[in-house]
Amino acid sequence: MPQILTFLGKGGSGRTTVAIAAAKQQANLGRRVLFVSQDPTPATGILLGVPLTDKPQSIGANLEVVLISATVAIERGWEEVKQIESRYLRSPLLRNVYGQELAILPGMDSAIALNALRQYDASGKYDTIVYDGTGDLTTLRMAGMADSLSWYLRRFVAVVEESDLWRTVAPIMQPAMAAMLTIAWTGETAVSAPMQEANNFLSKSQDAIGNPQRVAGYIVVTDEPAAIATGKYLWGSAQQSGLTIGGAIVNRGTLTDILAAEFDPLGVSAIPNRIGDDWQPLTDALPDFSQAVTAPKPITIDVPKREVRLYLPGFDKTQVKLTQSGPEVTIEAGDQRRNILLPPPLKGSSVTGAKFQNGFLIISF
Template sequence: MSLILTFLGKGGSGRTTIALAAAKKMASSGSKVLLIGQDPSPSWGMLVGASPSPSPVQIAANLSVVQQQTTLLLERSWDEIKDLESQYLRSPTLKNIYGQELGVLPGMDQALALNSIREYDKTGDYDVIIYDGSGDLATLRTFGIPEVFSWYIRRFRQVLTESDIGKILSPFIQPITSAILNVSWTADDLVNKPSNEANDILDQGRKALANPNRIRAYLVTTDDPVAVTQAKYLWGSAQQIGLTVAGVILNQSELTDTLAAEFAPLSLTSVPSRIGEDWQAVINALPNFQEGVNAPKPLTIEIASNQVRVFLPGLAKNQVKLTQSGPELTIEAGDQRRNIDVPESLRGKPVKGAKFLEGYLIISF
């Protein structure tokens, strides 16, 4: 299994430069590294020193890069979709539609990107995978797909089983899931079998996200107040999907007490400017990304004290909304919604109170 890293921050803060420097640093220490770029433009290839390619290209010892192109990822799955449709429908309707014609639906690029990361991880060829995405809420929603999809399955299982619309959509579930995730799920997989491949893949994704030794993020910012505010906002938003933020990298900025206070208790690392093609000063200044993580957990459930603690740094109390419905708590914060499936011992108990203290939302039952 690979260590998966991503970097979050305002556009122009130097995320891609830091991602590439991190890849170079870990490759030079002997780790086999894959750098995945979500930016399809030629400028990304110019920075990493490789021609754009949708397949991994080795650019140095232990270091390969791949530039994701959503349309190509979609095309690769389209023939399989048509084959599956012909198996499950008597009158296939997609046989005259070709992969090159397909448009990318909103959100599909995120699902395809996540599946691409999952597939590279599954090969076992890489010790470290670095995902250089947009570094904003879109990146967070990419990593949050397993949790969100799991919630939809939990809450709509009965609806899919009993409703007419569920019966109508049932034949299309396998082609659609194959297109996006390259797995052959049927309606029965999603509805009736709690221990099948569908749920196993989602559970693996949720467990990996909750484990900072498997997936973690770093904030990248300058000392510009706007960049700092955006980094803090993304920090709080990352907690909403259960992604651990392990530290802060100050790009071309000096570490000050003010900045340290802004991001406490995270560790901050100051990185100098890159001079031409000389990366060594930047590489030397970066933290050891393979060290253990000492950062607050996004979610802690304390059964003995009947409390749920959610870490939401960078967010004010008036930006957080809590609701309770059935067995789940819903927290709205950072333009995201998180559904927490509480343990059996707390289910059915009403929320007695909630307070916002030092970045934590503390919920008592």
């Protein structure tokens, strides 16, 4: 399975330059690489030396580049939605709605990009996929989308199935639903087959995001205080998405002890300015991206100790909020919420204590 790399940082820190250098480095190592851009402007194409299109094109040995076009991708994705619908409904509702007429709504870009990455990941054509997205909280929310959707699915399906209204109408609806659906429907659950399919898909996505051998992020900074502060904020926020940050990269600067200390215990590398079309000094200075597995994991659950440890660097205890208003524990930090699905031995247990220590939120049950 390929490894997906993405780069986070303040605007102007040179994320795209670093992403291109990473793609070239991986290609030089003999890995089959796809560089994926979400920037419809000509800027990235100028850096690459070729206009980007919505179809992968080769620009060198082992290296292909592609642009995620939202309008093209939504057409392709809509056809997938209609195919899924046709598997469950005897008379599909969406057959007369066409992808060519769908407008792009705010927030759709992230879902479109995630689906495109899923398709390229599953194609078997690549060893490394370098995703050059927005590199901010939007990218992190995209990374955490499977986790968020999984929570909405299990939480609201449970709310519906446990309601008196559902218990009352489910038996009455059974004959009508049996006529509409291509699957058996007993009324005991809210269409269990498609729900199970969705849960399986989301579970695989969550496993991929949580595995640094499959998906890893890197922080890009300069020696400017604002870039460093933003980098640390995104480092901590990435943990809420379940994304492992494998290291930090100083662009157009030098590695100092102060910079190294800011991102300890991550490895920190420094790359020089690019001169003309000479990318070699940059690719030589980049880290070994296969070593992302050595970075601290966003979350670890120790059942024997009845303890959950969340790694939240860049935050102090005043910026982290812990609540347990439902069956799961909710952590709020970095303008993001994460609901923790506890394993069966801890499920339903109340929090008995919590402390913030050395960048870790440690929760006891």
